[in-house]
Amino acid sequence: MALKTAMFIAVVLVAGATAGTIHGLANLVLVEPYLDGAIMIENQALFASGQEEDTPEFWAEYESYRIWQKEGQVLASAMLGTSMGALFGIVYVLSRDALPKGHDLKKASVLAAIMWFSVYLVPFLKYPANPPTVGDGETVVLRAVLYLSFIAITGFGAVGFYQVYRRVAKNRKFVAFAGYAALVAVAFALMPPNPDEVAIQTELLDGFRVMSAVGVTIFWTALAIILGALWQKLRPDSEAKLQH
Amino acid sequence: MSNSSMQVTKSPRKVPVAAVVALGLVFVFGLFVVGFDQGHIFSMAFGEQAFEDMYIHELTHDLRHAAGFPCH
Numbered sequence: 001m002a003l004k005t006a007m008f009i010a011v012v013l014v015a016g017a018t019a020g021t022i023h024g025l026a027n028l029v030l031v032e033p034y035l036d037g038a039i040m041i042e043n044q045a046l047f048a049s050g051q052e053e054d055t056p057e058f059w060a061e062y063e064s065y066r067i068w069q070k071e072g073q074v075l076a077s078a079m080l081g082t083s084m085g086a087l088f089g090i091v092y093v094l095s096r097d098a099l100p101k102g103h104d105l106k107k108a109s110v111l112a113a114i115m116w117f118s119v120y121l122v123p124f125l126k127y128p129a130n131p132p133t134v135g136d137g138e139t140v141v142l143r144a145v146l147y148l149s150f151i152a153i154t155g156f157g158a159v160g161f162y163q164v165y166r167r168v169a170k171n172r173k174f175v176a177f178a179g180y181a182a183l184v185a186v187a188f189a190l191m192p193p194n195p196d197e198v199a200i201q202t203e204l205l206d207g208f209r210v211m212s213a214v215g216v217t218i219f220w221t222a223l224a225i226i227l228g229a230l231w232q233k234l235r236p237d238s239e240a241k242l243q244h
Numbered sequence: 245m246s247n248s249s250m251q252v253t254k255s256p257r258k259v260p261v262a263a264v265v266a267l268g269l270v271f272v273f274g275l276f277v278v279g280f281d282q283g284h285i286f287s288m289a290f291g292e293q294a295f296e297d298m299y300i301h302e303l304t305h306d307l308r309h310a311a312g313f314p315c316h
Contacts, residue, residue: 005260012267024307031310073306076278080311083274086267093259120312129312132305136316143314144280212310 003093007236012089013082015227020081023219024074030215032070034208038131038200039066045133081219088115088223093237098166108228116220118158121213122184123150127194129212131204136196143194150191157183278304279313 043062046052092111099107127147135143157180165176198205231237277285281304283295290297301308308315 003258003260003263005263008260009263009266013270027307027310032306035306035309069302069306072303073310076304076307077311079274079304080278080307083271083278086270086274090264090267090271093264124312127312127314129309130315131309132315135314140282140314140316147312147314208309212312215310216312 004236007234008089008093011227011230011234011236012085012092015223015230016082016085016088017078018081018226019085019219019223020078021074022222023081023215024077026218027073027077027215028070030211031208032073034131034204034211036066037204038133038208041133041200077219081223084219085223085227088112088227091115092227092231096237103228104232105225105228108224108231112220112224114158115155116217119151119155120216120220122154123147124213124216126150126188126191128209130194130196130198131200131208133200134196134198134205139195143196146191146194150187153187153191154184157187279308279311 043052047054052058088111092108095111096107099110127143127150161176161180161183164179165173168175277300281300283298283301286294286297286299305315307313
């Protein structure tokens with residue numbers, strides 16, 4: 001029997017957009033103070049080089065621009081949440097029968113934990129988030145290619161070794177975990193490092209990275225809870241027939 | 245009142261390909277807009293000026309940093 005297509009798409013998109021909005025609102029508290037601190041360093045560099053003048057007009061324009069960017073951050077978070085929610089929904093509907101039995105909240109949480117680990121945490125450890133002032137505009141395309149390539153390796157690697165996990169005997173399941181660990185280790189060793197020099201206060205850098213990771217973790221947690229709860233309540237995959 | 249018995253039957257799920265394709269497009273487009281656009285989308289309407297303005301880049305700037313995307 002066919003999945004209720006419209007319901008399925010609606011559940012996935014609503015869950016993603018809501019979780020993304022929560023992520024964006026959390027970032028206003030967690031990450032934005034660090035971004036403001038880093039951009040302030042950029043402003044000081046502009047004043048020192050004579051590219052800008054430290055005037056009330058500059059600060060008025062700056063404050064207005066930053067408010068616009070912070071509003072944009074929440075909007076972009078909702079969009080990214082919708083996008084990642086769509087990926088999560090595809091993987092969820094294709095793998096749901098293989099996830100642990102029980103409530104959809106449990107199933108969604110297990111899948112979200114796997115995806116958080118494989119497409120966020122592992123790539124983050126190789127290419128951690130950086131605040132403004134660290135990235136060089138000349139290397140942004142190279143860094144994007146490296147980042148996406150690494151996510152593709154760790155993400156598709158997880159799918160591949162899950163197939164191994166399914167096929168091997170119960171007492172040999174560790175082979176799948178060991179294989180994935182080996183793949184990640186090789187990717188870590190062979191992929192080039194971030195080419196940009198990091199010349200910023202350690203306190204600012206570390207604080208930013210921790211808060212960035214907390215924010216993304218909030219997103220994956222919210223996505224699992226919302227999608228799992230909606231799926232359990234609306235059952236887009238179930239059309240039970242009553243037969244007399 | 246009828247005494248007829250009721251039986252609930254469930255048949256295997258079929259995942260609609262159209263839904264998966266639609267969600268796949270949402271994923272790719274959304275990820276590109278939020279994480280990687282440097283003026284490409286608006287350049288279709290505004291030409292080379294879009295790569296100078298980088299409107300979407302500036303709008304999504306804070307999230308790009310916060311979510312770990314490469315940025316300047």
